[in-house]
Amino acid sequence: xxYRFIEAEKACFPVRLLCRILHVSRSGYYGWRERPTxxxxxxxxxxxxxxxxxxxxSRHTYGSPRIRDALRDxxxxxxxxxxxxxxxxxxxRAKTVRKFKATTHSKHSHSVAANLLALRFHRQSD
Numbered sequence: 093x094x095y096r097f098i099e100a101e102k103a104c105f106p107v108r109l110l111c112r113i114l115h116v117s118r119s120g121y122y123g124w125r126e127r128p129t130x131x132x133x134x135x136x137x138x139x140x141x142x143x144x145x146x147x148x149x150s151r152h153t154y155g156s157p158r159i160r161d162a163l164r165d166x167x168x169x170x171x172x173x174x175x176x177x178x179x180x181x182x183x184x185r186a187k188t189v190r191k192f193k194a195t196t197h198s199k200h201s202h203s204v205a206a207n208l209l210a211l212r213f214h215r216q217s218d
Contacts, residue, residue: 095124139163139170140178147184155179155186 098110098121111118146162147154154162156176163170179185 095121099125136174136178139168139175140182142166142168143175143178143184144182147179147186152187153189 094114094116098107098114098116101110107118107121111121142163143159146159150158150162156172156179159179160170160172160175163175
């Protein structure tokens with residue numbers, strides 16, 4: 093995280109100063125830049141692509157448990173926390189759809205409310 097910050101801010105500030113402020117060695121920063129990405133990180137990127145396609149195919153309704161089940165059906169081996177973390181970091185969220193709830197009960201035995209204002213509505217003819 094610190095190295096990424098240095099990478100982002102090196103255009104505005106000297107690397108030496110940023111490393112001193114963040115308490116990291118310059119050799120550690122340059123080593124991080126030259127080091128290839130880990131196999132785990134590459135695997136996470138590959139999983140993220142699959143997760144995005146499954147999420148899109150589900151019309152954005154699948155959360156991490158369903159995505160994990162779909163990945164397992166496709167032959168991928170991954171845990172629920174890993175899928176949830178990848179989805180969270182990628183900003184992938186399931187749409188929550190509320191169920192329809194009828195709020196009007198028209199088949200009741202109560203009387204219709206009285207017209208206390210005695211208003212009469214007439215349609216105007218053109």
